[in-house]
Amino acid sequence: MTLEMTPRAYAEQRFLKPFYYILLFTMALTGFGQMPIFKRYYIADIPGMGWLAHYYTTHYFHYIGAIILFGLFAYAVVVYFGLMRKQFQLTWAAYVRIAILALITITGIFRVLKNLPDVVFSPLFTMVIDISHLAFMMFLMIFGILFMVLKKGWMVEK
Amino acid sequence: MSKQISRRSFLKGSLVAACATCASQVPLPASAKSKSGQELATLIDIRKCIGCEACVEACREVNDFKYPEPEKPFPKMYPNRVKVADWSDEEGREVRDRLTPYNWLTIQWATVEVDGEETEVSFPRRCMHCQNPPCADLCPWGAARKLENGITVIHSDICLGGKKCQVVCPWNIPQRQTGVGLYLDILPSLAGNGVMYKCDRCYNRIAEGEMPACIEECPEDVQIIGPRDEIVREAHRLAEEEGVYIYGETENGGTNTLYVSPVPYETLNQAISKGPGQPHFDKVEDQMAHADNLAKAMLIAPLAGLAAAVGRVYKASKKLGDNTGEAS
Numbered sequence: 182m183t184l185e186m187t188p189r190a191y192a193e194q195r196f197l198k199p200f201y202y203i204l205l206f207t208m209a210l211t212g213f214g215q216m217p218i219f220k221r222y223y224i225a226d227i228p229g230m231g232w233l234a235h236y237y238t239t240h241y242f243h244y245i246g247a248i249i250l251f252g253l254f255a256y257a258v259v260v261y262f263g264l265m266r267k268q269f270q271l272t273w274a275a276y277v278r279i280a281i282l283a284l285i286t287i288t289g290i291f292r293v294l295k296n297l298p299d300v301v302f303s304p305l306f307t308m309v310i311d312i313s314h315l316a317f318m319m320f321l322m323i324f325g326i327l328f329m330v331l332k333k334g335w336m337v338e339k
Numbered sequence: 340m341s342k343q344i345s346r347r348s349f350l351k352g353s354l355v356a357a358c359a360t361c362a363s364q365v366p367l368p369a370s371a372k373s374k375s376g377q378e379l380a381t382l383i384d385i386r387k388c389i390g391c392e393a394c395v396e397a398c399r400e401v402n403d404f405k406y407p408e409p410e411k412p413f414p415k416m417y418p419n420r421v422k423v424a425d426w427s428d429e430e431g432r433e434v435r436d437r438l439t440p441y442n443w444l445t446i447q448w449a450t451v452e453v454d455g456e457e458t459e460v461s462f463p464r465r466c467m468h469c470q471n472p473p474c475a476d477l478c479p480w481g482a483a484r485k486l487e488n489g490i491t492v493i494h495s496d497i498c499l500g501g502k503k504c505q506v507v508c509p510w511n512i513p514q515r516q517t518g519v520g521l522y523l524d525i526l527p528s529l530a531g532n533g534v535m536y537k538c539d540r541c542y543n544r545i546a547e548g549e550m551p552a553c554i555e556e557c558p559e560d561v562q563i564i565g566p567r568d569e570i571v572r573e574a575h576r577l578a579e580e581e582g583v584y585i586y587g588e589t590e591n592g593g594t595n596t597l598y599v600s601p602v603p604y605e606t607l608n609q610a611i612s613k614g615p616g617q618p619h620f621d622k623v624e625d626q627m628a629h630a631d632n633l634a635k636a637m638l639i640a641p642l643a644g645l646a647a648a649v650g651r652v653y654k655a656s657k658k659l660g661d662n663t664g665e666a667s
Contacts, residue, residue: 215479217501218530221421236477236507237626244633248640255644256651263652293634296627298471298592301487304494308481315479 193260201253208246212318214239247289254286265336274333281321288314378470378489379545380567380595381554382574383463386583387561390446390461395435397556398444401541405495406441407534409518414527421532424515437616438465440516440536444553447617449610451602460601463553463561464618465538466491466512467587467594473626474504474513483535489567489595492539497521500533509591509626510618513537567595574599592625
């Protein structure tokens with residue numbers, strides 16, 4: 182007799198999703214904080230939100246968020262292929278999310294590279310990277326809301 | 340806004356005019372040209388500056404075509420806390436005692452004791468052209484950027500005037516002019532507020548093999564320009580042989596503008612007027628150092644996630660195997 186692990190038996194299904202959403206929200210917040218909008222529009226005046234007007238602080242948190250996100254991505258990929266793939270499969274909505282996340286990650290990596298000393302990109306490339314990083318994040322938010330309305334999760338049972 | 344016309348400007352005007360007339364477009368000497376991959380730096384010898392403002396006038400003359408010509412009336416901006424920054428009237432354009440969108444180089448004065456004698460020293464101040472410029476790194480729009488030859492420029496066609504570059508600059512160098520630039524074509528009332536301006540070290544002249552105007556027109560050869568390692572070597576030679584103090588070599592992780600002074604910069608810093616458009620001479624830590632260290636951590640993060648996941652999969656597989664064994 183073979184003891185099959187029943188679906189939803191993985192701890193990751195409980196903690197990864199909320200962790201991912203909190204992280205993504207923080208990344209979006211600190212990412213938008215790179216633009217001079219929070220002070221202009223009084224958001225930084227809300228008690229406890231003053232840090233959003235400090236560019237170095239939001240930049241620092243954005244980098245820390247990226248570090249955690251990179252670790253999370255690696256963890257999720259290995260756990261999915263090593264543990265969950267036998268019982269679950271990714272939905273088409275998951276593939277869309279993954280594609281957008283990959284684009285955000287790639288443009289983010291180039292943005293980090295640009296910020297290193299002695300790394301100089303052409304003005305056009307710099308602009309493309311800056312604007313596309315922001316645009317892909319907006320896409321992720323739009324598709325995230327859309328998939329939530331359509332009730333399209335990441336995985337379905339096989 | 341300080342809109343005081345420099346008391347010296349009229350007197351010095353004649354000197355500047357003479358310089359401008361006499362000096363042909365001096366080519367960038369071969370020794371000052373950037374070798375492949377090398378950044379160009381300038382060395383400003385404070386001991387030589389007589390405060391004649393020839394550099395200021397030369398800068399204004401050659402960069403005049405880059406200055407903003409704002410459209411008026413300015414669009415009404417929301418919310419009300421968004422302030423107009425306007426230097427475009429006749430009085431504003433004439434300001435020379437601080438940095439403005441129309442004055443990218445200013446002369447600072449300090450009365451200090453040199454060799455036991457009270458001495459008035461002067462020195463040009465402008466963008467330091469950092470080696471890792473926070474203004475370019477943190478510009479959300481890609482308008483501020485660093486060139487391969489070490490110059491940091493702000494593209495007036497792209498800049499939205501959010502002033503982030505000024506806030507993150509350790510010396511608060513860039514200055515804003517409202518009513519000009521790309522923001523007028525997007526959401527002028529809701530986002531942006533003009534264009535930021537600062538010294539671009541005559542990047543267009545350097546690209547054509549000419550000297551920056553402030554260096555070319557200086558009658559006292561206060562500034563020299565060359566590959567950064569040579570400029571640093573020269574600053575060290577002067578420090579060793581003549582006992583001068585160096586500023587800019589390590590400030591903000593290293594800049595492409597080095598000063599040598601006969602007095603320590605703490606002394607100089609206490610004696611100068613500081614404030615908007617009047618940069619300090621404080622010690623400045625590398626503002627991007629934390630980000631650079633975190634960037635390295637980004638390389639390790641996936642490996643940590645990978646290791647944790649492999650451990651998790653191994654443990655789960657082992658548990659599954661044990662359970663299977665018990666069941667059979």
